[in-house]
Amino acid sequence: MESQTGKTALITGATSGIGLELARLFAQDGYNLVLVARQEDSLRRVATDFEQQYNIRATTIAKDLMETNAPEEIYQQTRQQGITVDVLVNNAGMGEYGKFATETDLQKELGIIQLNATSLVHLTKLYLKEMVTRNEGKILMLASVVSAIPNPLMAVYGATKSFIYSFAEALRNELKDTQITVTALMPGATATDFFNKAGAQNAKVTDSDLADPAKVAKDGYDALMQGKDKVVSGFKNKMQVAMSHVLPDTVVSEAMRNMMNEKGYEEEADEEHESLTPLAIGLGLATVVLAAGIFLTASYTNANWYEKRRYKEKLKSLTNALTPSLN
Structure with missing residues (x-):
């Protein structure tokens, strides 16, 4: 079977959730696939389905990326083939x-x-070197809304997503004079098996309006193909990220903690914290962001040179946060 594009996309975590939907989008557009996940039987089912539906070639590589040698083994397998x-x-x-x-x-x-x-960095290093040699390629990084927002009760996960976002933005700058693009996809809570695997199936956030993984994947795919640096999937999530640029980290962390607490959990809190429900923040966020922009602009006029520099940075962050929200 021959690809319509003659190109190949390698997708990790390709048998479920956002990864599966991304693989489907590439296959629909005629890309051959390299599907990476832990279970060979699941990989083969997906590969066979896509080959039959879209007349492409799907290669499967069963590797656990929690193992330190997995990225090198994946790379060597693609080279050998x-x-x-x-x-x-x-x-x-x-x-x-x-x-x-x-x-x-x-x-x-x-x-x-x-x-x-670590495995993300390792795979990126191996394949990006080849892209630089060819001066062509695209990389999509699965970051998250929590790349920009502290994530209590999933502190390590949130920290890794912040790392991914920073890494993606830095690489994009290093590659700005090439034909290679790096895009960060930043979804919020999505209807996948993520919360079950994390042991968070009873967190309050799972009762919220979870995003459709197919919609998240489409947002990421479109941004990747357009060469964008990042995309926050979903209007509510865009506003959350915008909020993170203008409100104190303590306030943002408390709001996230409220969403991550277990259902039925009631924490003793003062009136200020009790008011920081996601709904209240969501309803008032547009006003808060607008007011923050007006305040920063007004303050800039009478500021000294050092304060002006700080205000310019805050205004830039606010503008960057709002730009995807308005598209």
């Missing part, structure tokens, strides 16, 4: 729910760092 990876999709990721100090398992968290961050 003569596969050129034109698009790298670093999608695989996992979380662990609970208080870091007393409730979560250290070994699992170290594995999460290996999966979410």
Whole structure:
């Protein structure tokens, strides 16, 4: 079977959730696929389905990216088969729910760092070198809304997503004079098996309006193909990210903690914290952001040179946060 584009996309975590939907979008557009996940039987089912539906070639590589040697083995396998990876999709990721100090398992968290961050860096290093040699390629990084917002009760997961976002933005700058693009996809809570695997199935956030993984994947795919640096999927999530640029981290963290607490959990809190429900913040966010912009603009006029520099940075962050919200 021959690809319509002659190009190949490698997708990690490709058998479910956002990864599966991204693989489907590439297949629909005629890309050959390299599907990476842990279970060979699941990989083969997806590969066979896509080959039959879209007349493309799907190669499967069963590897656990929590293992330190997995990225090199994946790379060597594609080289041995003569596969050129034109698009790298670093999608695989996992979380662990609970208080870091007393409730979560250290070994699992170290594995999460290996999966979410270390293996992602390793795969990117290997395939990006080839892209630079060809001066062509695309990379999609699965970041998250929590790349910009502290994530209590999933502290390690949130930290890895912040790392991914920063890494993606830095690489994009380094590659600005090439034909290679790096795009960060930043979804919020999505209707996948993520919360079950993380042990967070009873978190309040799971009762919210979870995003459709197909819609998230389409947002990421479109942004990747357009060469954008990032995309926050969903209007509510765009506003959350905008909020993170103008409100104190303590306020944003408290709001996120409220969403991540278990259902039925009531924490003793002062009136200020009780008012920081996601709904209240969501309803008032547009006003807060607008007011913050007006305040910063007005303050800039009478500021000294140092304060003006700080205000310019805040205004820039606010503008960047609002731009995707208004598109």
